[in-house]
Amino acid sequence: MSYSLTRRRFMQATSSAVAVGALSSVSSRVSAQSSGQITAVLGGGDWGKANIEAYAKPFEAETGIKVIPITDDIPLGQLELMVKANNVTVDVAALAQGSGLLAAKKGILEKIDYSIYEPKNLNGIYDFAKQPFGIASLIYSYNMVYNTEVFPADKPRPLTWAEFWDVEKFPGVRTLVTGQYGSEGPWEEALLADGVPADQLYPMDIDRVFASLDKIKPHIRKWWGSGSEIQQMLHDKVIDIAQSYDGRALLLVDQGAPVEINRNQAKLQWDYWVVPKGSSNVQNAQKFIEFATRADRQAAFAQLFPEGPSNRNAFELIPDQVARKLPTHPDYMKNSVSTNGQWYNDVGPDGLSNTERLMQRWNEWILQ
């Protein structure tokens, strides 16, 4: 906050003349955008492709509003910058749960217009998925995943995170997700491994998290940082037992790789569709989000990319064989834990959010 004040004051004094020249180019871009189109951040890889096929293309066909897809992630810092600099070039984006809540707290998101939703569709959407600032786009999970050549189904294998931590009983090469960004990390798993009951994870005891991670640290081959990394490692059979996104593991299963997913103690996480404040196409963006949370669209998406719909009505349209791949299948939901994005954004007396606290501890911990 203080930064933006000082920044403005100094720039007014130093380079206001320079800024004038830049204004023309900005206004020309904005006017070009408002003619019935939206720019949507849809994620990379197969996920981005599925978003385009299931949502962007049919939306264009139905409404005539052109969707310019950006197949990458949008970091929260970048989104905040756009809004603060009043230069919003994105109309719709999918943000991770924690980032969405944080962005809403910072006041950089438009409110979702729930008046344009059909009641049947709206009732189908899970309550946690309906927030004032966004609607969940998909629900995915972090699962324990086996290399079945090392851990075949007919032999004993780790079923809980406590057993994953038991390297004597279940020797094998392991991998966990990196915690360098704080908002994503093996935190909940570390607590489950240490015996914390699933319904008492939050508020998380950060000291206990790292004490538990200390025990597994020497046995982790790689703390993976991206979905492609874990997919390649499982494909190469470098890893015997992993923590992985369910979607990446499912792709491998479908390709015939010796990989199996354990649905027990899965960690559910979700993204929100959001509209950055100051978007020049807010109405079209609202229409896109309404379109993308319809049951039939989410059913189409789930068959392209195996992640859970946020509209439970979608299950009526999804064949059982596909539905069993989704983390939100009713059979799996009861043994899963949900991440509490609110806790991650809670700010302590020292002014640090839990995400920042985790990031700081992680940075110290990796160097120990």
Added chain:
Amino acid sequence: MSSFYKLGQMPIGLTVPAFAILLVVFGIPTVLLFLISLNAPDFSVTNYYAFFTQPANVRVLFQTIEVSLVATGICLIVGYPTAYLIVTASKSLRITLIALVIIPYLTSGLARTYAWIVILGDRGVINNLLLGLGLIQSPLPLIYNRMAVYIGMVHIMLPLMILPLVSAMMGIDRSFVAAARSMGAGPFTAFRRVFFPLSLPGVRSGSLLVFVFCLGFYITPAALGGLRDAMLSTFIAAQVKSSFDMSRIATAAFILLAVAIIVLSMVGLDLSGTQGRAANPVRKSWLARLSIIRNLKLYLSELPRPYRAKRWAAQLYQAGTASRWPQIIGRVFVVLVMVYLLFPGLIVVVMSFSAGAFLEFPPSGLSLQWYRSFFGDASWNGAAWTSVQIGVEVAILSTIVGTLAAFGLSRMGPGSRSFLTMIIITPITFPVIVVGIATYLGLIELGLIGSQTGIILAHSIGAIGIVVVIVSATLANFDRTLVQAAKSMRAGPLQTFMRVTLPLIRPGLIGGAVFAFLQSFDEAVITSLVGGLSVRTLPLKMLENMRNQIDPTIAAVASLLMLLPLLWIIVFYVLWWKSKAKAQNTLPAPAA
């Protein structure tokens, strides 16, 4: 109007466009960044205090310095003998070897890091080979550790060490060594007392260059290193990604910059004091980049130069060598270094023809499908086209602005010239993450984040520096009396420029434009900060692909990118060949 014209006549006036761009995009934001880190307008050092009271920050700062020092040391240990052997090789062999060093230098850094993942991975080339031969039972942990970080970093930095060394060593009059030998010095003494001290400027340039570049590394250590191998840049980049706390980011950036400046000034001052021989005041540590470009020039001008004196010296030197062993060891060493430099590229090229959907070596079958996927996918060829467009615009802008500045600088006194040159090339001597953060701030204020114009400006600040260095080197050999002669024959300034000056400095201009293009075309760190989301360049698309996808399209892209350096070498060769042909045509004329 007339006062504007007068300004253009003054040497300093020609440098105005370059400094204007530099100031707005980089200079003012850097000052702002510093003020932000000091909590201006209240002014306090709380941010710095907060940085140093966090043990993780201090440890990672020391680790960054340590990794950079070790990488620089390895580069020097490997690079010095290589450069020496290149310089003492026969003429044709030397030209080939220099070309082989330049090829990886001009190849995309992302592609090279990626190649090492494939080579060192648990099911990578080396492990698969050893497993296949039955020499090991389970994969050796070659990747995700400090050793892998050094292998990857040294691979990227080694050409930057070898080229300045070769440049410095080629400038050494080898008859000094011969003289020492004739006066009874053994080969080792002659080397230690005569050759080595004379090569020190090259050692200094190369080491500084490599060290400062290493300080700013983050993509390579993150990809090849283990949990512990974090660099300060990694922390800065993670902060940029996850929060918008400019004061913390600015503080970390300035601490990194302070390390760079301290080392630069220490080494720069110290050695230049003892180096009385340094006849050229421009050849100071800050201008380390100059020597690389110089080297290219030397390499070109070396081709036609009569070679008798040096060969005589070489023969004299060889006559004293009792055994052929040193020569054989030397050859083996050079071959090993060249394999190290070129092998990763070869691996990537082979993998790009893979028939499988994963990264595998050796490929299970051969196909062109990943090339089709590159040329057929709009997001790939679109990104490539965007990069080409931006690169060309950067090359045009920075060649014009940089050439004007070089002209202005060439007419100044040596003192102000070297000072102003030093300022113009700061963007290529600062750690890249610092330049990225400063540019980012500058472009926010201009409202140009996420616009093509913004990226062009961001790339140009570095490219202008490169053009200034290359064109200055050309102008140093430029005979000003030719201009005076033209003027005495009543040619106007424009006519003089078009008919006399331009043809003479054309190789420098084209060389500058090519390097400016390359600077832009391969840039990933600054672009990922300032590119917003609406402009997708090829390096950004490659990074996205590496995060989300694992198919060999990226190998196909990397292979195509490797064709580029070959193209550049052809461009340089044709340029040299043309200028040589011209020289032969024009030289006999006065005699006739």
